[in-house]
Amino acid sequence: MSVTPEPGLLGPHLSIFDHALRMHREDPDVPLFRDGEPYPDEGQHRGRKSRPREPEDRRRSGADVAAVLDTHFADGSAVPGDLAGAFHDIYVPIHPNEHIMAAACRVDAERVRATGRWLVQHATDRCATTVGLALLTTVWDEDDIELIKTIGLLSKGFGPLAARAHERRSW
Template sequence: MSETSGTGLPGTPTTLFQHALRLHRLTPDAPLVRSGEPFPGTKRRRRQRGQPFDPSRGDADAAKVLDTYFLDTRVSPRQLAIKLRDVPVSSRYSERIGAAALRAPTARARETGRWLIRHGTDLAPVAVGLALLAEVGTVDDIRLIQTIGLLSNDFGPLAVRALERLPGGVEALFWLAERVTAWGRVHAVDALCRRVDDHSAV
Protein backbone atom coordinates (compact mmCIF):
# COMPACT_ATOMS: atom_id res chain seq x y z
CA MET A 1 0.00 0.00 0.00
CA SER A 2 1.36 3.39 -0.93
CA GLU A 3 -1.11 5.46 1.10
CA THR A 4 0.30 7.27 4.12
CA SER A 5 -1.15 6.68 7.53
CA GLY A 6 -1.05 8.21 10.96
CA THR A 7 -3.46 9.42 13.55
CA GLY A 8 -3.03 13.11 12.71
CA LEU A 9 -2.65 15.91 15.22
CA PRO A 10 -3.55 15.37 18.89
CA GLY A 11 -7.31 15.66 19.25
CA THR A 12 -7.88 15.07 15.54
CA PRO A 13 -10.31 12.18 14.93
CA THR A 14 -8.79 9.15 13.24
CA THR A 15 -10.28 8.66 9.80
CA LEU A 16 -11.83 5.31 8.96
CA PHE A 17 -9.30 4.96 6.14
CA GLN A 18 -6.37 5.48 8.53
CA HIS A 19 -7.94 2.96 10.89
CA ALA A 20 -8.30 0.34 8.12
CA LEU A 21 -4.79 0.96 6.78
CA ARG A 22 -3.16 0.69 10.22
CA LEU A 23 -4.90 -2.63 10.95
CA HIS A 24 -4.13 -3.96 7.48
CA ARG A 25 -0.42 -3.33 8.01
CA LEU A 26 -0.58 -5.52 11.11
CA THR A 27 -2.00 -8.45 9.11
CA PRO A 28 -1.31 -7.66 5.44
CA ASP A 29 -2.29 -11.10 4.11
CA ALA A 30 -5.22 -11.88 6.38
CA PRO A 31 -8.58 -10.35 7.30
CA LEU A 32 -8.70 -7.63 9.91
CA VAL A 33 -9.53 -8.81 13.40
CA ARG A 34 -13.32 -8.45 13.89
CA SER A 35 -13.47 -6.78 10.45
CA GLY A 36 -11.81 -3.73 11.99
CA GLU A 37 -14.43 -3.16 14.66
CA PRO A 38 -14.79 -1.25 16.90
CA PHE A 39 -14.15 1.81 14.76
CA PRO A 40 -12.82 5.12 16.08
CA GLY A 41 -15.69 7.08 17.65
CA THR A 42 -17.59 3.91 18.58
CA LYS A 43 -19.87 5.54 21.15
CA ARG A 44 -21.22 8.06 18.65
CA ARG A 45 -21.78 5.39 16.00
CA ARG A 46 -23.51 3.13 18.49
CA ARG A 47 -26.10 5.84 19.16
CA GLN A 48 -26.61 6.34 15.42
CA ARG A 49 -27.08 2.63 14.81
CA GLY A 50 -29.68 2.48 17.58
CA GLN A 51 -31.91 4.86 15.64
CA PRO A 52 -34.58 3.53 13.24
CA PHE A 53 -32.88 2.86 9.90
CA ASP A 54 -34.68 3.75 6.68
CA PRO A 55 -32.21 3.33 3.80
CA SER A 56 -34.62 4.61 1.16
CA ARG A 57 -35.13 7.86 3.05
CA GLY A 58 -31.44 8.14 3.91
CA ASP A 59 -30.29 7.52 0.35
CA ALA A 60 -32.81 10.06 -0.97
CA ASP A 61 -31.57 12.62 1.57
CA ALA A 62 -27.95 11.92 0.64
CA ALA A 63 -28.74 12.34 -3.06
CA LYS A 64 -30.33 15.75 -2.37
CA VAL A 65 -27.29 16.82 -0.34
CA LEU A 66 -25.03 15.74 -3.20
CA ASP A 67 -27.07 17.59 -5.83
CA THR A 68 -26.88 20.79 -3.78
CA TYR A 69 -23.14 20.30 -3.22
CA PHE A 70 -22.35 19.77 -6.89
CA LEU A 71 -24.30 22.89 -7.88
CA ASP A 72 -22.11 25.10 -5.70
CA THR A 73 -18.36 24.86 -6.33
CA ARG A 74 -17.69 26.98 -3.24
CA VAL A 75 -18.72 24.12 -0.95
CA SER A 76 -15.76 21.98 0.13
CA PRO A 77 -15.76 18.18 0.56
CA ARG A 78 -15.23 18.78 4.28
CA GLN A 79 -18.47 20.77 4.45
CA LEU A 80 -20.20 18.01 2.51
CA ALA A 81 -18.93 15.40 4.96
CA ILE A 82 -20.38 17.39 7.86
CA LYS A 83 -23.80 17.57 6.16
CA LEU A 84 -23.74 13.83 5.44
CA ARG A 85 -22.53 12.78 8.87
CA ASP A 86 -25.91 11.92 10.37
CA VAL A 87 -27.70 10.77 7.22
CA PRO A 88 -28.62 7.04 7.49
CA VAL A 89 -27.00 5.95 4.23
CA SER A 90 -27.23 2.33 3.11
CA SER A 91 -24.06 0.25 2.84
CA ARG A 92 -25.37 -1.17 -0.44
CA TYR A 93 -25.62 0.39 -3.87
CA SER A 94 -28.23 3.12 -4.17
CA GLU A 95 -29.59 4.14 -7.56
CA ARG A 96 -30.41 7.58 -6.17
CA ILE A 97 -26.86 8.28 -5.02
CA GLY A 98 -25.49 6.73 -8.21
CA ALA A 99 -27.69 9.01 -10.31
CA ALA A 100 -26.53 12.05 -8.33
CA ALA A 101 -22.93 11.06 -9.07
CA LEU A 102 -23.65 10.79 -12.79
CA ARG A 103 -25.40 14.16 -12.87
CA ALA A 104 -22.29 15.83 -11.48
CA PRO A 105 -19.13 16.86 -13.35
CA THR A 106 -17.11 13.64 -13.47
CA ALA A 107 -13.82 15.08 -12.24
CA ARG A 108 -15.44 16.77 -9.24
CA ALA A 109 -17.46 13.69 -8.37
CA ARG A 110 -14.29 11.58 -8.48
CA GLU A 111 -12.21 13.96 -6.37
CA THR A 112 -15.06 14.29 -3.87
CA GLY A 113 -15.36 10.51 -3.57
CA ARG A 114 -11.64 10.17 -2.98
CA TRP A 115 -11.65 12.91 -0.34
CA LEU A 116 -14.60 11.44 1.54
CA ILE A 117 -12.99 8.00 1.70
CA ARG A 118 -9.58 9.27 2.75
CA HIS A 119 -10.76 11.84 5.28
CA GLY A 120 -14.17 10.66 6.47
CA THR A 121 -14.49 9.96 10.18
CA ASP A 122 -18.13 8.83 10.03
CA LEU A 123 -19.84 5.98 8.23
CA ALA A 124 -22.16 7.98 5.98
CA PRO A 125 -19.58 10.27 4.29
CA VAL A 126 -17.29 7.32 3.59
CA ALA A 127 -20.16 5.26 2.19
CA VAL A 128 -21.15 8.14 -0.08
CA GLY A 129 -17.53 8.48 -1.20
CA LEU A 130 -17.52 4.81 -2.15
CA ALA A 131 -20.84 5.21 -3.96
CA LEU A 132 -19.33 8.06 -6.00
CA LEU A 133 -16.29 6.00 -6.96
CA ALA A 134 -18.57 3.08 -7.83
CA GLU A 135 -19.80 5.30 -10.68
CA VAL A 136 -16.79 7.42 -11.66
CA GLY A 137 -13.74 5.74 -10.11
CA THR A 138 -10.68 4.78 -12.15
CA VAL A 139 -7.95 2.15 -11.79
CA ASP A 140 -6.04 4.71 -9.75
CA ASP A 141 -8.67 4.23 -7.03
CA ILE A 142 -8.32 0.46 -6.64
CA ARG A 143 -6.01 0.55 -3.61
CA LEU A 144 -8.15 3.17 -1.92
CA ILE A 145 -11.31 1.13 -2.47
CA GLN A 146 -9.67 -2.12 -1.38
CA THR A 147 -8.35 -0.59 1.83
CA ILE A 148 -11.67 0.85 3.00
CA GLY A 149 -13.37 -2.35 1.82
CA LEU A 150 -11.43 -4.23 4.50
CA LEU A 151 -13.97 -2.73 6.93
CA SER A 152 -16.31 -5.10 5.20
CA ASN A 153 -19.32 -5.17 7.50
CA ASP A 154 -20.07 -1.57 6.59
CA PHE A 155 -18.30 -1.01 3.27
CA GLY A 156 -17.96 -4.46 1.68
CA PRO A 157 -20.92 -4.32 -0.72
CA LEU A 158 -20.08 -0.85 -2.07
CA ALA A 159 -16.37 -1.66 -2.34
CA VAL A 160 -17.17 -4.80 -4.32
CA ARG A 161 -19.45 -2.90 -6.68
CA ALA A 162 -16.82 -0.21 -7.21
CA LEU A 163 -14.07 -2.77 -7.92
CA GLU A 164 -16.04 -5.01 -10.25
CA ARG A 165 -16.77 -2.07 -12.56
CA LEU A 166 -13.09 -1.20 -13.05
CA PRO A 167 -10.54 -2.65 -15.47
CA GLY A 168 -8.50 -5.12 -13.46
CA GLY A 169 -11.41 -5.55 -11.11
CA VAL A 170 -11.22 -9.34 -11.02
CA GLU A 171 -7.71 -9.35 -9.56
CA ALA A 172 -8.71 -6.60 -7.15
CA LEU A 173 -11.73 -8.62 -6.02
CA PHE A 174 -9.56 -11.70 -5.44
CA TRP A 175 -7.29 -9.59 -3.24
CA LEU A 176 -10.24 -8.32 -1.21
CA ALA A 177 -11.96 -11.72 -0.96
CA GLU A 178 -8.82 -13.19 0.62
CA ARG A 179 -8.76 -10.46 3.28
CA VAL A 180 -12.37 -10.22 4.44
CA THR A 181 -14.72 -12.60 6.22
CA ALA A 182 -18.43 -13.22 6.68
CA TRP A 183 -20.70 -11.12 4.45
CA GLY A 184 -17.77 -9.18 3.06
CA ARG A 185 -16.39 -12.37 1.54
CA VAL A 186 -19.84 -13.45 0.36
CA HIS A 187 -20.24 -10.24 -1.65
CA ALA A 188 -16.74 -10.49 -3.13
CA VAL A 189 -17.12 -14.16 -4.10
CA ASP A 190 -20.56 -13.51 -5.56
CA ALA A 191 -19.09 -10.78 -7.76
CA LEU A 192 -16.32 -13.13 -8.88
CA CYS A 193 -18.87 -15.79 -9.76
CA ARG A 194 -20.63 -13.29 -12.01
CA ARG A 195 -17.34 -12.87 -13.84
CA VAL A 196 -16.69 -16.55 -14.63
CA ASP A 197 -16.61 -15.66 -18.31
CA ASP A 198 -13.44 -13.67 -17.58
CA HIS A 199 -10.50 -16.11 -17.92
CA SER A 200 -8.62 -14.37 -15.10
CA ALA A 201 -11.40 -15.38 -12.72
CA VAL A 202 -11.08 -19.11 -13.48
Protein backbone atom coordinates in the same frame (compact mmCIF):
# COMPACT_ATOMS: atom_id res chain seq x y z
CA MET B 1 -7.29 29.53 32.09
CA SER B 2 -7.97 27.08 29.28
CA VAL B 3 -8.85 23.47 29.80
CA THR B 4 -7.61 20.79 27.46
CA PRO B 5 -10.52 18.63 26.35
CA GLU B 6 -10.40 14.94 27.15
CA PRO B 7 -9.66 12.62 24.25
CA GLY B 8 -12.78 11.78 22.29
CA LEU B 9 -14.78 14.86 23.32
CA LEU B 10 -14.27 16.48 19.96
CA GLY B 11 -14.94 13.28 18.05
CA PRO B 12 -12.59 10.84 16.39
CA HIS B 13 -9.41 12.17 14.83
CA LEU B 14 -8.46 9.04 12.90
CA SER B 15 -10.13 8.67 9.53
CA ILE B 16 -11.97 5.44 8.82
CA PHE B 17 -9.53 4.84 5.94
CA ASP B 18 -6.46 5.31 8.16
CA HIS B 19 -8.04 2.90 10.64
CA ALA B 20 -8.35 0.24 7.92
CA LEU B 21 -4.82 0.93 6.70
CA ARG B 22 -3.38 0.70 10.21
CA MET B 23 -5.15 -2.59 10.95
CA HIS B 24 -4.08 -4.07 7.62
CA ARG B 25 -0.44 -3.09 8.18
CA GLU B 26 -0.44 -4.75 11.60
CA ASP B 27 -1.29 -8.13 10.08
CA PRO B 28 -1.37 -7.93 6.26
CA ASP B 29 -1.79 -11.64 5.57
CA VAL B 30 -5.09 -12.22 7.35
CA PRO B 31 -8.57 -10.70 7.18
CA LEU B 32 -9.14 -7.82 9.59
CA PHE B 33 -10.16 -8.99 13.04
CA ARG B 34 -13.91 -8.42 13.53
CA ASP B 35 -14.04 -6.74 10.08
CA GLY B 36 -12.13 -3.82 11.58
CA GLU B 37 -14.71 -3.05 14.24
CA PRO B 38 -14.95 -1.03 16.35
CA TYR B 39 -14.39 1.91 14.02
CA PRO B 40 -12.89 5.15 15.38
CA ASP B 41 -16.34 6.81 15.32
CA GLU B 42 -17.93 4.10 17.49
CA GLY B 43 -18.64 6.48 20.36
CA GLN B 44 -20.55 8.88 18.14
CA HIS B 45 -22.63 6.11 16.60
CA ARG B 46 -23.28 4.17 19.76
CA GLY B 47 -24.21 7.31 21.71
CA ARG B 48 -26.94 8.43 19.30
CA LYS B 49 -30.42 8.71 20.76
CA SER B 50 -32.04 7.72 17.50
CA ARG B 51 -30.39 5.88 14.67
CA PRO B 52 -31.42 6.88 11.14
CA ARG B 53 -33.62 4.18 9.67
CA GLU B 54 -34.18 3.07 6.12
CA PRO B 55 -37.37 4.64 4.71
CA GLU B 56 -40.46 2.45 4.81
CA ASP B 57 -40.69 2.85 1.04
CA ARG B 58 -37.35 1.29 0.09
CA ARG B 59 -37.50 3.00 -3.28
CA ARG B 60 -36.70 6.23 -1.37
CA SER B 61 -33.58 4.76 0.24
CA GLY B 62 -30.65 7.02 -0.63
CA ALA B 63 -32.83 9.93 -1.76
CA ASP B 64 -31.85 12.03 1.27
CA VAL B 65 -28.17 11.41 0.57
CA ALA B 66 -28.69 12.38 -3.06
CA ALA B 67 -30.42 15.60 -2.01
CA VAL B 68 -27.43 16.56 0.17
CA LEU B 69 -25.09 15.77 -2.72
CA ASP B 70 -27.18 17.78 -5.19
CA THR B 71 -27.10 20.81 -2.88
CA HIS B 72 -23.36 20.43 -2.34
CA PHE B 73 -22.52 20.07 -6.03
CA ALA B 74 -24.81 22.97 -6.99
CA ASP B 75 -22.50 25.27 -5.00
CA GLY B 76 -19.43 25.78 -7.15
CA SER B 77 -17.41 26.95 -4.15
CA ALA B 78 -18.21 23.91 -1.99
CA VAL B 79 -15.28 21.67 -1.09
CA PRO B 80 -15.38 17.97 -0.17
CA GLY B 81 -14.65 18.68 3.49
CA ASP B 82 -17.99 20.48 3.72
CA LEU B 83 -19.63 17.04 3.53
CA ALA B 84 -17.63 15.50 6.40
CA GLY B 85 -20.52 15.64 8.88
CA ALA B 86 -23.43 16.01 6.48
CA PHE B 87 -24.60 12.39 6.49
CA HIS B 88 -24.38 11.43 10.14
CA ASP B 89 -28.07 11.99 10.88
CA ILE B 90 -29.58 10.54 7.70
CA TYR B 91 -29.89 6.97 6.50
CA VAL B 92 -26.91 6.02 4.29
CA PRO B 93 -27.28 2.75 2.37
CA ILE B 94 -24.21 0.50 2.28
CA HIS B 95 -25.16 -1.11 -1.02
CA PRO B 96 -25.11 0.45 -4.51
CA ASN B 97 -27.95 2.93 -4.72
CA GLU B 98 -29.64 4.41 -7.77
CA HIS B 99 -30.33 7.81 -6.14
CA ILE B 100 -26.70 8.31 -5.13
CA MET B 101 -25.46 7.11 -8.53
CA ALA B 102 -27.85 9.49 -10.27
CA ALA B 103 -26.61 12.42 -8.15
CA ALA B 104 -23.04 11.51 -9.09
CA CYS B 105 -23.94 11.36 -12.78
CA ARG B 106 -25.50 14.84 -12.73
CA VAL B 107 -22.10 16.44 -12.04
CA ASP B 108 -18.70 16.60 -13.68
CA ALA B 109 -17.07 13.21 -13.08
CA GLU B 110 -13.76 14.71 -11.95
CA ARG B 111 -15.46 16.77 -9.23
CA VAL B 112 -17.41 13.72 -8.07
CA ARG B 113 -14.22 11.63 -8.09
CA ALA B 114 -12.30 14.26 -6.08
CA THR B 115 -15.14 14.43 -3.56
CA GLY B 116 -15.36 10.65 -3.25
CA ARG B 117 -11.60 10.33 -2.82
CA TRP B 118 -11.50 13.01 -0.14
CA LEU B 119 -14.38 11.48 1.80
CA VAL B 120 -12.94 7.97 1.65
CA GLN B 121 -9.46 9.10 2.71
CA HIS B 122 -10.27 11.78 5.28
CA ALA B 123 -13.76 11.34 6.73
CA THR B 124 -13.79 10.38 10.39
CA ASP B 125 -17.43 9.29 10.22
CA ARG B 126 -18.46 6.02 8.59
CA CYS B 127 -21.51 7.65 7.01
CA ALA B 128 -19.46 10.18 5.05
CA THR B 129 -16.89 7.50 4.18
CA THR B 130 -19.68 5.31 2.81
CA VAL B 131 -20.99 8.14 0.64
CA GLY B 132 -17.46 8.78 -0.64
CA LEU B 133 -17.14 5.12 -1.59
CA ALA B 134 -20.56 5.21 -3.27
CA LEU B 135 -19.37 8.17 -5.35
CA LEU B 136 -16.17 6.36 -6.31
CA THR B 137 -18.15 3.24 -7.18
CA THR B 138 -19.90 5.34 -9.81
CA VAL B 139 -16.94 7.25 -11.31
CA TRP B 140 -13.65 5.69 -10.19
CA ASP B 141 -10.58 5.27 -12.34
CA GLU B 142 -7.41 3.18 -12.08
CA ASP B 143 -5.87 5.60 -9.55
CA ASP B 144 -8.58 4.62 -7.06
CA ILE B 145 -7.98 0.86 -6.99
CA GLU B 146 -5.85 0.80 -3.83
CA LEU B 147 -8.17 3.27 -2.09
CA ILE B 148 -11.20 1.09 -2.82
CA LYS B 149 -9.40 -2.12 -1.87
CA THR B 150 -8.19 -0.65 1.42
CA ILE B 151 -11.55 0.70 2.58
CA GLY B 152 -13.14 -2.56 1.37
CA LEU B 153 -11.10 -4.39 4.01
CA LEU B 154 -13.72 -3.10 6.46
CA SER B 155 -15.98 -5.61 4.80
CA LYS B 156 -19.10 -5.42 6.94
CA GLY B 157 -19.82 -1.77 6.21
CA PHE B 158 -17.86 -1.12 3.02
CA GLY B 159 -17.57 -4.49 1.30
CA PRO B 160 -20.77 -4.28 -0.79
CA LEU B 161 -19.75 -1.01 -2.43
CA ALA B 162 -16.12 -2.09 -2.89
CA ALA B 163 -17.34 -5.31 -4.52
CA ARG B 164 -19.59 -3.29 -6.84
CA ALA B 165 -16.63 -1.16 -7.92
CA HIS B 166 -14.73 -4.38 -8.62
CA GLU B 167 -17.61 -5.66 -10.76
CA ARG B 168 -17.70 -2.46 -12.78
CA ARG B 169 -14.10 -2.82 -13.92
CA SER B 170 -11.76 -5.73 -14.02
CA TRP B 171 -8.75 -5.19 -11.72
